[in-house]
Each structure stands twice: as C-alpha cells, then as structure tokens.
Amino acid sequence: MILTVISAWRSLLAVAGLSLTVEGLYYLIRYLKRFRERRPPQVLFFPAPVTCVRPLLLSSPGHCNCSRSHRESALSCLTRLLLSARRSLDVCVFTISSVELSSSVLAVHGRGVRVRVITDSDYMALAGSQVGAFRRAGIEVRHDQDANYMHHKFAVIDGLILITGSLNWSAQGIFGNKENVIIIKSTDVVKEFIEEFERLWNEYDPSNYSFSPKS
Amino acid sequence: MILTVISAWRSLLAVAGLSLTVEGLYYLIRYLKRFRERRPPQVLFFPAPVTCVRPLLLSSPGHCNCSRSHRESALSCLTRLLLSARRSLDVCVFTISSVELSSSVLAVHGRGVRVRVITDSDYMALAGSQVGAFRRAGIEVRHDQDANYMHHKFAVIDGLILITGSLNWSAQGIFGNKENVIIIKSTDVVKEFIEEFERLWNEYDPSNYSFSPKS
Numbered sequence: 001m002i003l004t005v006i007s008a009w010r011s012l013l014a015v016a017g018l019s020l021t022v023e024g025l026y027y028l029i030r031y032l033k034r035f036r037e038r039r040p041p042q043v044l045f046f047p048a049p050v051t052c053v054r055p056l057l058l059s060s061p062g063h064c065n066c067s068r069s070h071r072e073s074a075l076s077c078l079t080r081l082l083l084s085a086r087r088s089l090d091v092c093v094f095t096i097s098s099v100e101l102s103s104s105v106l107a108v109h110g111r112g113v114r115v116r117v118i119t120d121s122d123y124m125a126l127a128g129s130q131v132g133a134f135r136r137a138g139i140e141v142r143h144d145q146d147a148n149y150m151h152h153k154f155a156v157i158d159g160l161i162l163i164t165g166s167l168n169w170s171a172q173g174i175f176g177n178k179e180n181v182i183i184i185k186s187t188d189v190v191k192e193f194i195e196e197f198e199r200l201w202n203e204y205d206p207s208n209y210s211f212s213p214k215s
Numbered sequence: 216m217i218l219t220v221i222s223a224w225r226s227l228l229a230v231a232g233l234s235l236t237v238e239g240l241y242y243l244i245r246y247l248k249r250f251r252e253r254r255p256p257q258v259l260f261f262p263a264p265v266t267c268v269r270p271l272l273l274s275s276p277g278h279c280n281c282s283r284s285h286r287e288s289a290l291s292c293l294t295r296l297l298l299s300a301r302r303s304l305d306v307c308v309f310t311i312s313s314v315e316l317s318s319s320v321l322a323v324h325g326r327g328v329r330v331r332v333i334t335d336s337d338y339m340a341l342a343g344s345q346v347g348a349f350r351r352a353g354i355e356v357r358h359d360q361d362a363n364y365m366h367h368k369f370a371v372i373d374g375l376i377l378i379t380g381s382l383n384w385s386a387q388g389i390f391g392n393k394e395n396v397i398i399i400k401s402t403d404v405v406k407e408f409i410e411e412f413e414r415l416w417n418e419y420d421p422s423n424y425s426f427s428p429k430s
Contacts, residue, residue: 007222007225010222010225010226010229011225013229013232013233014225014228014229014232016232017228017229017231017232017233017235017236018228018232020232020235020236020239020240021232021235021236021239023239024235024236024238024239024240024242024243025239027239027242027243027246028239028242028243028246030246031242031243031245031246040401040403040404041256041399041401041404043404043407043408045407045411047363094381144393147391148262148387148391148392148393149387149391149392149393150392150393151381151382151383151388151392151393151394152381152393152394152395153381154381154395164380164381164395164397165379165380165381166309166366166367166368166369166379166380166381167366168366172363172364173366176362176363176364177363177364177365177366178359178363178364178365178366178367178415179366179367180367180369180379180408180411182379182397182399182404184256184397186255186256188255189255189256189258189397192258192260193258193395196260196395200393
C-alpha cells in the first residue's frame, strides 16, 4: 500500500516537473527572443573627432590618402548605419548640411533605396543646406510651412532602426557641439516614430502648401 | 527487478524535472525583472496642446480655475516626471525658458532635492532664460564657454530615469515645434548619460573658466 502511494507520488512529481520544465523552457525562449529585441539602445556622444569617412562612401572597398584620421568615430558609426539601408530611409531632420551625412543619404538613394526627407522650411534655405542636392538627385523632400520649427532630428532605416537625439545634421553639430544620438531597435518605439513620419509626410504634402494668401 | 528499474527511473525523472523547474523559474524571475527594466522607452511628441499644469506644481493637491484646459498632455507628463525626483535632478539643456518646466525644477529644488543644471552660455543670456531664477534660488548652474553649443536636451531623475530628445525647454519647443522626447529607464543607457553629465559638470567647473585672455 505504502509502496503504491510512493510510486503514484513519484509519477505525479515527474509529470508535474516535466510540465513545469516545458513551461520554463517556453519562457526562456521568449525571454531570449524579446531580450534580444529589447537590448538597450546604443548611445553616441558628440563632438566626434574630425575623421574622414570617404572610404565608407565608395561603392567598392577603397581607401583615402587624405591627412585626416580614418579610424572609427561616432560619425563613422552614424555613416555606416545610414549606408546599411536596404529597403527604405526616412529622414526627418531640422537641418541637413553635413557633407558626410548627406553623401550617405545620396549614396543610399543612388542604390535604388526609397529615400524620403522631411525638413524645416526656414533652415532648408540656409547656405550649406543639402536639400537642393537631394532634389536634384530626385529625392522627394517635404517641409513645414509655418513659423514654428520642424525640429525633429531622427531617421528610420528599413522601418527597423531608429536614429534620434539632439544632433543637427551639420558640421557644427557633428564636430563642434555637445550632442547625443540614440540608436533604438525596439519595434514599439520605431513604430511610433514611423507613425510620426507618416503623419508629417501627409501634413506636408505639397498639395497642402498655401504660401500665397488664398484668394 | 523491473519494478526497481522503473522506480529508479521515476525518481531520476522527478529529480531532473524538479531541478529543471527550479532553473526555469530562475530564468522566469530574471526575465520578468530585466523585462520590466528593459521595457520599451516611452515616447512623447510635441507640440503639446496648450494646457495648464499649475495644479501639479502646488505643494498640496489643489485646482486652478483658469480658462486653459487641465487635461493630461505631453507637457503634464513631462512635468509629473520632473516633479517625481526624490534624490537628484540633473538637467543638461541647451536652453531653458519654459515657465512650466523651470517651475518644476524650482519646486524640486525647494523640496531639498539636489538639482544641478548645465546649459549653453549663448542661450542662457537670452530674454526669457530661467537661469537667473535658478541661481537666485540657489541652484548651481554651469555652462560651456566656447562658440559651439552645449546642445544636449536631457535630464536624469534620481539617477534612474532619462528624459532626452529634440525638445528645447522653451514655450516654442513645447507648444509650437515638431519635437520628440524619449523616456528611458534602461540602466545601461541612463549610466552613459550620467557619465556624460559628470564629464561636462567637471569640464564646466567655474575654476576652469577663462573668459578673459590669459596674461
């Protein structure tokens, strides 16, 4: 009798143990999956050392003999990230005058990736702005049309990676100012920025522009 | 003999099952802990609707009869967050002229919380800057001393919560511009911003200021 009870108890324990194990493994796999997705954002601080990123922009591996340093920097990290776009590149920045970053955007566009740019109407007209070069290359650029600023400084790569922060995409921003950039892969956050981009892209549709007083 | 083998097998299974269960539970607890810490950052988009946050700033629960709306907004969220500081509030912003946000900083300081402010030397002198009010209240403010900008727009609350983004802490930033703010609790990211704050706090120590040409 006692032996039977012990035997039954052992069987019950084995079944319970195994089912809990399966459950544990399920959560472990889920944990690892979400943990990977939710790994902490990467942070870049500026000013970056003045480095040359020209070799990164060449269509085939090459090198540059200029006197600037060619080592890794916050700028080369940002350049590599932009150049990694394969399907889409949505740029939503207050100002874009950095030769390095605008060259990256143009290179991505040149590879046939869909590039869209939203910027600020006041700053796009300043000397050094690369908006003209973008338009000449066939990149669609849209902008606000009021006195307030389109002050975002973010980009979304392939709908998967968000670059955002305080950094204006200018030489002063990159090489002079104290700035930060955060690179986020969390789908929840990226989704919110994609929605913001689409909202502004529609709001700034040229058909809505009304610079001239309505008759 | 067979019964003994079955019995031994069952015991082995039970022990293996239980040990795996303990392991599974360990990972589950770890998962829940890190998952909570690594939950996706919260995002606020601006411009915020023009709301009144005065009731939040009162030392005891109160209300306000002004004509502005008192509902929740991106501004009230930001205000609540700043007011939640219990041990420390480190503010590192390009410009601070928003009455709502500077009142929150002053209220936190008034409760005896250690408040430190880093800002930009050019913009702290502009009309509307609240740096003078901070200093009169006894808050230590440090700033850069070169032609480039201290262009960060972040704050760290209690060494645990990071507020960062494109938002200048001004009325135009909050109520006019297209802006974003991200609230991050990931210890890795918060740590990097704390280090940047301490780096700048030391760099901008008044004993290092050299506005006058050296003799």
